Amino acid sequence: MPLGALVLPHFVDLDPSLTALHRLGGFFVLRTAGGADRSLPTLARTSGPGRPDVHGDLPTTRVRRVADALGTPEERVAASVAQQGLAARLWSVALGSAALHGAVPDLAPPLLRWDPEAGAPDDLWPAGARPLPGDAGTIARLVPHGHLEPxxxxxxxxxxxxxxxxxxxxxxxxxxxxxxxxxxxxxxxRTDVSARARPPAAELLAHPSSPGPEP
Structure with missing residues (x-):
């Protein structure tokens, strides 16, 4: 069925600030109340080269913040923890939204603001709540292909x-x-939530996407 033929719920009507996600735990929350500071970077910039702006090199900034929190001088350990933490946030928001609403918000990297110097779990602010289908293909495009690989x-x-x-x-x-x-x-x-949660999760677990090619 073409995307245009799908009747998707409107997050703005169902849940104006996407607060229902908090029921599932802290990793599922999207920070929408009040919006994000417009000076915060978007996740689109985590994969680019270091930039000489207020946030500097975003991946390095985040890794150093995690290293400080862990009390470790080993940046490879901090990089691993930072990557897993952000992956958990993105997977949680997508799968939680699909389970509760049958749709997911558009998590495209240019639409998510993020503070690399904040604590854990990572805070994410979406630019909007445009709903997309809550299927495994959409989630794969948004999370591993859109975020984790770069x-x-x-x-x-x-x-x-x-x-x-x-x-x-x-x-x-x-x-x-x-x-x-x-x-x-x-x-x-809530058998409806469980029923919506299982199919995309099972498909994604059966065919996990690589977070990047071998060097």
Whole structure:
């Protein structure tokens, strides 16, 4: 069925600030109330070269922030943790939205503002709530292809980090994010949520996307 023929719920009508996602846990929340500081960068810039602006080199800024929080001088460890944390946030928002609403907000990198110097979990502010189909293909386009692959390339360009480790992090984050909506639906008698959570999660887990080619 062509996308134009799909009747998608309007997030603005269903949940003006997408606050329903908080029911599933902190990793599922989108920060929409009040909007983000317009000076914050978008995730589109995490994969580019370092820029001489207020935020500097975004992946490096985030890795150093995580290293400070962990108390480790080993940047490869911090890079791995930073990548897995952001992967968990993106998978959670997409899968949680698909389970609760049957659709996902547009998580395209130019539409998500992010503070690389904030604590964990990463705060994400969407530019809008345009709904997209909540199927595995859409989620794969938004999360691994839109975010995780370019992020992995940027991290590997800056740190000696194994591609297999990044792939494992992405798969682990996906598995963790996939469990929560199903468990929440079962605990709260929301069989509709569990039913919507399982198909895209199962398809994504069966065919996980690589976060970047081998060097």
């Amino acid at each position: 992020l992995a390339g940027a991290l590997r360009a800056r740190h000696r980090i194994a591609p297999g480790l990044l792939r494992g992090n992405a798969a682990s984050a996906l598995a963790g994010a996939a469990r929560e909506p199903d468990h929440w639906g079962r605990r709260h008698g």
